[in-house]
Amino acid sequence: MKWHHVQENWPAFYEAIIDRWPEAEEAELDEIDGDQRAFIAYITQITEQEPEEARAEIREWLTGELPSDVVMDPRHDNHSIALSQKYVPDGEDEYDDDSRFGDDS
Template sequence: MRWRSVSENWDAFHESMLDQWPELSEDDLIEVEGDRTALEERLVELTGNDQDDVAQQIDEWLEGAVPSDVHMDEVHDNDSINDSRLYMSPGEDASDDDSKYGDDNATEDPVGGGQ
């Protein structure tokens, strides 16, 4: 996920950050208010790790799961639609109705034996 998603949905990520970094408090997160640099500085102060280690920890945390209430957010939905364009065939639009591409009625066979 991108840091922008985290900062725009800051409150939704509190629990995940508190689980990841038990040294943090809810007050720390309120004070940081979605600013990555401020979070890094606070974690350096609390953990004693250097800036590079903390930045790497945050990068690794960003690869984790997104809280479900963020998935329901319009900004996240729009970002996901835009990201899906990378995997689309030429001429297909991420906002188009998929039914015109002929695969909506196909039956998926989990065993791989065909349709």
């Protein structure tokens, strides 16, 4: 994932950040508000590492998966639905009810 994913969806990453860096505190993450330099400085501080070590650790963390809160964002969902339009036969609406497939009541 890219930093812009993190920055745009900062609160959705809190759990993943705290899983990776248990010393991290939500109040501090609120203050950072997706600022990459501030995040690097914070990780440097709580892990007592050199800044380059913290950057490397963050780069490694960025290779992970997007949190489900980000993946399930309605903007993301609607974009995916719109992209699926090419697979929907002519005359059908990609936003139509799909209850016949058993996932809607």
